[in-house]
Structures are given as structure tokens and as C-alpha cells.
Amino acid sequence: METLNASGVGNPINRVEGRLKVMGMAKYASEFPVENKVYAQGINSTIAKGEIVSVDTSEAEKLDGVLAVITYKNAEKLNSFDEEMPQLSTTTIAPVLQSPKINYYGEYVGVVIAETFEQAQYAARLVKFEYKKDPDPTIHFDESQAKAYKPSGNPDYSRGDMAAGMAEADETLDATYNTPLEHHHPMELHAIIASWENGKVTAYASQQMVENATIAISDTFQIPKKDVRVIAAYVGGGFGSKLNVERHATLAVMASKMVNRPVQVTVTRHQMFTNTGMRQHNEQRMQIGAKRDGTLTALSHETLSHTSTYQEYQEPCGMISKMLYDVPNNQIKYRLIPMNFQTPFAMRAPGEATGSFALESAMDEMAWKLKMDPVEFRIKNDTQIDLSTDRPFSSRLLKECLRIGADKFGWENRNMEPRSKQEGNWLIGYGVSAASRRAPYRETSARVILEMEKGQVHATVQMDATDIGTGSYTIIAQTAAEYLGIPVEQVTVELGDSNFPVTPGSGGSWGAASYCNGARAACENAISELKRNRNIAEDEEVAVADLLRQNKLARFEAEGTAAPSEEFKNHSVFSFGANFSEVWVDKDTGMYRIKRMVNVGSAGKIINPKTAYGQIIGGLTMGAGMVIAEQTKVEPNFGNFITRSFADYHVPVNLDMANIDVIFLPEEDKIANKMGVKGIGELGITSVAASIANAIFNATGKRMRDLPITPEKLVVAPVESGVVS
Incomplete structure (x- = not known):
């Protein structure tokens, strides 16, 4: 460019x-030159459920440089939740070390403060905890589904009559899609330098929302908000993990108050798996009904997921399925299983990234059943009214995104029949998906x-x-x-x-x-x-x-x-896009390469095409990561994460990525705001995974409904019935 x-x-x-x-x-947060600073290292539990029965801090306290060891026995008393299973938000309090109870493997059970970072790390290993371990923690998703409940945070939704819509259909689909646990992993580790002086707190903190961080800290420590100052001049990535105040920040503020010196806490890469949020595992059941001419008659999206045993969060996977297509009979349901893991929270495009994989894969499956071009199937069911709110869209260029993208990509060269395009040992497939992302202001x-x-x-x-x-x-x-x-x-x-x-x-x-x-x-x-x-x-x-x-x-x-204006409030405001992918799959080994990607977006006026392009490239890379490798695996006996570093939690690198074309449609949505600008960063990840999975089906005739799609899964997966193999 x-x-x-x-x-x-x-x-x-x-x-x-x-x-x-x-x-x-x-x-960045850990780089400010604060005088008289000391260092703290959090200590993590080694059981998934139970309670602490004894703590021995004596060996750590004898070390040179150690200033204090804090556990639930001597911790500052903090504000506590006034209800059972409160919803997690960006202003939620973050109490820590308040009881001997253990809720998940890796929960903070103590913190060591020392003159140097190395002293704090070494001393943390010397603190001894004895636990009364609960023999039956809830750590198995499939075995715990009977515990699922209807969450308060995302109410179920319906319009029309789902059963009647399915009965009216000429073709129906009932399929389940799975997206795994994922972790955010920005380059900058979560960090804070906290200073408590004369009842006032100053925090250099890696936080995405400064105002909300001051609220959370003041409410946690029950001090006036005016006495909290948060500084986050530069943040080295967040992807949602730095939206709220996590417990390491509370540890730093508490430690500073207790030792009367500024305290730095930098979360380790291992602790970023257990202590800074994650994306939930979502099991999504899709039911779709359609007429032979491609008219949708019904669409249901049911999500089964999990939260912690002490706080509620539900990723809104059904958000897109309520509004993206013109379907009269629609149903969205959520159910949550309380499990002995940390509370999950928003990860880039929460709901849209995961929900679009299920929706856009299911739309591709239905197009195949109807023997209809998947681009035309989506265009046929386009709507200029958000049926979930009965409001017109402020602007919606989804059809244009699909048509322009198809032309740029060379969609006319796609064969409808899977496994029919081949070069040597490679099976070649084309996939498409529509994308949308709410554009708040x-x-x-x-x-x-x-x-x-x-x-x-x-x-x-x-x-x-x-x-x-x-x-x-x-x-x-x-x-x-x-x-x-x-x-x-x-x-x-x-x-x-x-x-x-x-x-x-x-x-x-x-x-x-x-x-x-x-x-x-x-x-x-x-x-x-x-x-x-x-x-x-x-x-x-x-x-x-x-x-x-x-x-x-x-x-x-x-x-x-x-x-926002009144006109904004009377419209449904979204950004829209389309993803096209070309994938080559080795027919013997299941190894595959993403060869080309075309992304078309309509996101209002683009203030800086260069930075916007970077946001789309980042989103496409994360979307590809969902398909290629990203997943957090749970150890089935103890409830800790097997994947706990970049050696085993894999993310895409340059060689994994395709040749990418990014197209921004000219648009100024003056209903959205006076400048006509809309959000674009999270649009880039939405439905990318589905476009790749759909391309894999077009290449192989194998329908992959569980992410990530590994070569092993591809090799053993059967060719779908009706596909000429």
C-alpha cells in the first residue's frame, strides 16, 4: 500500500x-521508572477444587530481600460479591486471597513481595500449601451437561414458530459445531506497577478500559474513585483479556498498601493461561429449514457452554443468527455449566467469531443440500431490516460485499461438486462466508x-x-x-x-x-x-x-x-463483510495450506486505510488460527491446562498464512455517527473460520464441524454422503 x-x-x-x-x-505498564519499586510474584493453586488446610511461609520469609508473603490469612479484607454467581463485566470487583476455598487449578493462593523480581520468583516456590482436595471437581464438559442452567446474562430469544418453520421446509439441517477453549495471548504480558500512598492509588496498568479500571479498583478496595488513577499510555495487545481488572492487579495494589512501596506484578506466560481469562468451549447446535428455491423458513442456534463456579459469563454465540438473514422463524438459546475453571470472558469478536463458524458452516451445508451456489443462497436471504429488533439497518452492503468479493476471488472458477478440482496430490477447494459485527458508538x-x-x-x-x-x-x-x-x-x-x-x-x-x-x-x-x-x-x-x-x-x-443520536438509537448499526478462501488439501496426509484469502468489508468511512488494513490482516490471522491449531487442552485428571506455553499452544506464523487481498467498500454511514465511521477490527476475524472449513469441504467432501481442523481429523473423517469420491 x-x-x-x-x-x-x-x-x-x-x-x-x-x-x-x-x-x-x-x-508500557511494566516500563515506567517508579522509584523505590519492589516486585511481587503470585502463587497458584495446584488443585482444581477444595480448600487450603495449612500454609508455611517461614522458608520464604527468611530469604534476603523478601518483604512479605501474603495469603488469605493476612490479606487485606476486600469488597465481596453480594450475590451468588454475579455476571462478569468490565467494572466487576476483583477480590483475591479472601478465603481458603479453591475454585480452579491455578487460582491465586498467595503472593510474595521482594526487592528483586528474581527473589520474588524464587521465594514463591518455597511457600508450602497443604490442601483438602475435593475428589470430584467439575472439569469434564461432556460428563457435566446435566448441571447446565439458563444464564441470566443472555436471555433466550425467539420469533415466529420454529417447529412450524421446520415443518414447512423442503430441506432441513440439524448439525452440531464445536469451538474449543482458546486464550488471548497478546505479546505484552499483563502487568501493573501499583502505588498506594496516603490512601490514594496510582496504577500503571495494562488495561483496555481506563475508566472502568478505576471503578473496579475503587470498588474492590472500597475507596473513593477520585483516589484512583490508572495510566495505560500504551497497551501491547489485549484481544479482550485486558478489558477488566484481573486479580494480579488487586494483588499489586494490596501488596503496595501492606509494604508501603510501589509494587510491580508481571503475569508469567503460564499464568496467562490460568489467570487472565479465556474463550469458552462452545457446543453449538444449528437447525435450519429452507424451501427448494433457497428461501429460509427456520433457523435455530442453541449454545451449550461453561462458566466458573463463582461468576457468570456467556459468550453470545447466537447474536449473528438473530439478525443476519431474512428468516421468519428464529430461536436462540443459551445454557451454561458451572465448572472448576477460571471465569471466561470476551475474546476478540466474542460471540461473532465463534457463532459465525457455526452459522456460516451450516449455511454452506444447506446450500449444498439445495445444490445452490452458497453466495447466491446468502444473497437470496439478505434483509435490510434487523428482524431481531424490527429496526432498519443504518446501512447494509452485505450483498455488495459478496458479489464484489466473488468477482475479485474468481468464484466462477469454483466447481460445485466437492473433490473435483485437483492438482497433483492436492485437492483444491473454494469457500465463502458472510460476516457482520455490531458497530457500537x-x-x-x-x-x-x-x-x-x-x-x-x-x-x-x-x-x-x-x-x-x-x-x-x-x-x-x-x-x-x-x-x-x-x-x-x-x-x-x-x-x-x-x-x-x-x-x-x-x-x-x-x-x-x-x-x-x-x-x-x-x-x-x-x-x-x-x-x-x-x-x-x-x-x-x-x-x-x-x-x-x-x-x-x-x-x-x-x-x-x-x-449517539436518536437516529442512531432507532437503527440497527453493524459493519458487514465477506470472506473467500482457497485451500489445498493433500488427499493422503490431510495436510492443508490456505493459498488465498479475499476479504471485503463495509465499515463506514475508513479513517486510515493502512491501519485498517492491519486490523483486517490481524483478524484474518486469528480466524485462520481458530482453524489451524488454536486450542487449550484440559488435563482430564487434575483440571490444569496441558497447553501452557507457546511451545504447545500453537498460533499461526507467516508460513501458515495466505496471499491476502483486502477491499474496503466506499461508505459513509452518517446514521452511525456524524463522521460516518464504524468499527472494523473484530469484523476481520468474524466467519473467517467458516470460509476455510467450507473450502475444505469443497476440496475434500469432508464436513469438519469441530475446531481446530487438524490433519489427523481430516484423514479419519468420512466423505459426506452424496459426494462423489
């Missing part, structure tokens, strides 16, 4: 913070400071938004440059400090729309106030430098807040 040096919205400029990052000058405030230096205006934009590698600094700078009419080089963006104006933080694909409109509002307010002070008409074009001169000001500050 050609990189332009121009300023403003719509140009693929380089990241404004890129030089800082490659020079190692961008400070949330109230966001920003501050802009204008300063005149040597005849030039320099602007500083401040907000508590975070940049988790997505390009927030850059697109906010471009927005300010656009609305102030100055070069982007004259804009500085300061993010990730709870002392700055409040934003919703990073998550849910609302960042770009929310942050940029917040910056826009602040810039517009600055110009309006400067004009009003000099009785200049609002519509008169005057350079911001001239406005400062006419006001005889060298510095001017303004704030602004952007929020």
Missing part, C-alpha cells in the same frame, strides 16, 4: 507513534489544547482512550488535523490516563467511531468558541491560527463530548 504524507482523515499515513515503538521509547469526551508557537498552531488532544496496537493515536491525530485544518505533524495525542476526559476505552469495535467523534467535538467546540468570542459567523472559514491571533491568545483549551 502506498503511504502518503498528507494529513487528515482518509489517508494511509504511517502511525504517529510508530517511531517511539520501534525505538523502544513507548512506555459510545459517548466520548476529549480535550484539545491549542498553542501558538512561532506562528504555527500546535494541538494536543487528550482523552483516557487506549491504543492496544490498533492505531488510536494515529486516527485521533488525523481527525484533529482534519477539523482544525492543520498538518498532522502539528498534532500531539495523549491517551490512557484517567485524569483525562472519559471515553469507553478499547473494546467492542467502538474505538474508532467513539474516539474520533470525541476529538471532532472538542475541535469543533474550540473553533466555535474562538469565533463566538470575536463575533465571527459560524460558517465563515477562518484558519485556527488567525482565530488565536484575533483572540490575542497564545493558548486555548476546549472540551467536547460526542454521543
Whole structure:
């Protein structure tokens, strides 16, 4: 992609913070130079269920440099949950070390504080725990389904009459799809440097949502929110794992209070499997009915999953199945099994990434049953009304995404009959999937400071938004440059400090729309106030430098807040897309390669095509990872994770990936927000897995319903009935 040096919205400029990052000058949570800092190391339980009966800290406490060992016996008393099985959210309290009870393997049971990181790590190994082990922990998903209950967090949904819709159909499908446990694993380990001084907390923390982190910390320690400051200037990836405050952060704040010094906690890679969230294992049953002409008559999506034994979270896998297609009879159900694992939480495109694998695989299966082109089958059932809310979409270019993608991909070269395209020992298949992702827009405030230096205006934009590698600094700078009419080089963006104006933080694909409109509002307010002070008409074009001169000001500050309009609230606002994949499968070994991928997206106005392209590439890579290798395996006897490092938890590398084309459709959705911007990051992962699985079926005639799709599974899988082998 050609990189332009121009300023403003719509140009693929380089990241404004890129030089800082490659020079190692961008400070992440564990890199701030805090004086008198000490280190803490969390200790993990070695049973899945039971309680601590004794603790011996004496050997650890004798070591040079050890300042304290904290367990449930001497821990600070924290706020506790006032209900059984509360729902996990981004502001939920995070109490730790409050009782001898053990809920899962790897739960924190203690923490050692020492002068050096190495001393803390070594001393942690010397603390001895004796447990009364419960002989029957709930760690087997298949054997525990009788314990499933209806969760409160995601209510069941229905419209029409599902049974009547299935009876009306000429063809029906009833199939179950499985997506495994997965872990987020951003490059930056979860980390915090916490300081408790005079009843006030300062935390340099790797958090996606600064405001919500201050709420969670203040509520956990029962101190005023104004006495908590969270700083997250740069976040080295999150994918949802850093949305909420996890227990390591509580350990750091607690330890700082007890030893009266700043405390750093950096979670190990092993602990990121047990202590920082995960994606649930989801078993999804799909039932679809359709007429011979391809008209859908019924669609049911039932998800069986699991949560912890002390907190509730349900990944909303049926979200897409409620709204993506024009189907009169629809049913969405959720059931949860309480299990002795940590509480799962949102992982990139929660619900959409996993739910789209089931839905779009099932749509492909139904198209095959109908002997109908899967692109045309989806287009036939397109709708401009969100039937789950009875609201029109603010914009919906799904048909255009499918048609343009098919043309770019060369879909006309696809053979309908599986196993009919071959080159040497390779079976070649083409797959398609439709994608959608809700495009939220949330109230966001920003501050802009204008300063005149040597005849030039320099602007500083401040907000508590975070940049988790997505390009927030850059697109906010471009927005300010656009609305102030100055070069982007004259804009500085300061993010990730709870002392700055409040934003919703990073998550849910609302960042770009929310942050940029917040910056826009602040810039517009600055110009309006400067004009009003000099009785200049609002519509008169005057350079911001001239406005400062006419006001005889060298510095001017303004704030602004952007929020959804009534029109936004009366529409269903989504981004849409289509994925096309070409896969080659060795017919003897089951080894396969993803040769080509084409992604087409309609996500409103693209502020920076370069950073947006990077987001789509990242999403496609994670989607491919779902198919190729990603899974967390549970040890069946003890309930710990067998996969606990990058040596055994595999993610895609460059050689796994395909030649990729990314297409953004020109679109400005002014119902979504004044700038016409929608979220794009999570759209990139949605339904990618289904497009690859569908391509594998087209290549082999083998329908793969359980992720990941390994060569071993492919070799033993039967060819579907009706496929000429």
C-alpha cells in the first residue's frame, strides 16, 4: 500500500507513534521508572477444587530481600460479591486471597513481595500449601451437561414458530459445531506497577478500559474513585483479556498498601493461561429449514457452554443468527455449566467469531443440500431490516460485499461438486462466508489544547482512550488535523490516563467511531468558541491560527463530548463483510495450506486505510488460527491446562498464512455517527473460520464441524454422503 504524507482523515499515513515503538521509547505498564519499586510474584493453586488446610511461609520469609508473603490469612479484607454467581463485566470487583476455598487449578493462593523480581520468583516456590482436595471437581464438559442452567446474562430469544418453520421446509439441517477453549495471548504480558500512598492509588496498568479500571479498583478496595488513577499510555495487545481488572492487579495494589512501596506484578506466560481469562468451549447446535428455491423458513442456534463456579459469563454465540438473514422463524438459546475453571470472558469478536463458524458452516451445508451456489443462497436471504429488533439497518452492503468479493476471488472458477478440482496430490477447494459485527458508538469526551508557537498552531488532544496496537493515536491525530485544518505533524495525542476526559476505552469495535467523534467535538467546540468570542459567523472559514491571533491568545483549551443520536438509537448499526478462501488439501496426509484469502468489508468511512488494513490482516490471522491449531487442552485428571506455553499452544506464523487481498467498500454511514465511521477490527476475524472449513469441504467432501481442523481429523473423517469420491 502506498503511504502518503498528507494529513487528515482518509489517508494511509504511517502511525504517529510508530517511531517511539520501534525505538523502544513507548512506555508500557511494566516500563515506567517508579522509584523505590519492589516486585511481587503470585502463587497458584495446584488443585482444581477444595480448600487450603495449612500454609508455611517461614522458608520464604527468611530469604534476603523478601518483604512479605501474603495469603488469605493476612490479606487485606476486600469488597465481596453480594450475590451468588454475579455476571462478569468490565467494572466487576476483583477480590483475591479472601478465603481458603479453591475454585480452579491455578487460582491465586498467595503472593510474595521482594526487592528483586528474581527473589520474588524464587521465594514463591518455597511457600508450602497443604490442601483438602475435593475428589470430584467439575472439569469434564461432556460428563457435566446435566448441571447446565439458563444464564441470566443472555436471555433466550425467539420469533415466529420454529417447529412450524421446520415443518414447512423442503430441506432441513440439524448439525452440531464445536469451538474449543482458546486464550488471548497478546505479546505484552499483563502487568501493573501499583502505588498506594496516603490512601490514594496510582496504577500503571495494562488495561483496555481506563475508566472502568478505576471503578473496579475503587470498588474492590472500597475507596473513593477520585483516589484512583490508572495510566495505560500504551497497551501491547489485549484481544479482550485486558478489558477488566484481573486479580494480579488487586494483588499489586494490596501488596503496595501492606509494604508501603510501589509494587510491580508481571503475569508469567503460564499464568496467562490460568489467570487472565479465556474463550469458552462452545457446543453449538444449528437447525435450519429452507424451501427448494433457497428461501429460509427456520433457523435455530442453541449454545451449550461453561462458566466458573463463582461468576457468570456467556459468550453470545447466537447474536449473528438473530439478525443476519431474512428468516421468519428464529430461536436462540443459551445454557451454561458451572465448572472448576477460571471465569471466561470476551475474546476478540466474542460471540461473532465463534457463532459465525457455526452459522456460516451450516449455511454452506444447506446450500449444498439445495445444490445452490452458497453466495447466491446468502444473497437470496439478505434483509435490510434487523428482524431481531424490527429496526432498519443504518446501512447494509452485505450483498455488495459478496458479489464484489466473488468477482475479485474468481468464484466462477469454483466447481460445485466437492473433490473435483485437483492438482497433483492436492485437492483444491473454494469457500465463502458472510460476516457482520455490531458497530457500537459510545459517548466520548476529549480535550484539545491549542498553542501558538512561532506562528504555527500546535494541538494536543487528550482523552483516557487506549491504543492496544490498533492505531488510536494515529486516527485521533488525523481527525484533529482534519477539523482544525492543520498538518498532522502539528498534532500531539495523549491517551490512557484517567485524569483525562472519559471515553469507553478499547473494546467492542467502538474505538474508532467513539474516539474520533470525541476529538471532532472538542475541535469543533474550540473553533466555535474562538469565533463566538470575536463575533465571527459560524460558517465563515477562518484558519485556527488567525482565530488565536484575533483572540490575542497564545493558548486555548476546549472540551467536547460526542454521543449517539436518536437516529442512531432507532437503527440497527453493524459493519458487514465477506470472506473467500482457497485451500489445498493433500488427499493422503490431510495436510492443508490456505493459498488465498479475499476479504471485503463495509465499515463506514475508513479513517486510515493502512491501519485498517492491519486490523483486517490481524483478524484474518486469528480466524485462520481458530482453524489451524488454536486450542487449550484440559488435563482430564487434575483440571490444569496441558497447553501452557507457546511451545504447545500453537498460533499461526507467516508460513501458515495466505496471499491476502483486502477491499474496503466506499461508505459513509452518517446514521452511525456524524463522521460516518464504524468499527472494523473484530469484523476481520468474524466467519473467517467458516470460509476455510467450507473450502475444505469443497476440496475434500469432508464436513469438519469441530475446531481446530487438524490433519489427523481430516484423514479419519468420512466423505459426506452424496459426494462423489
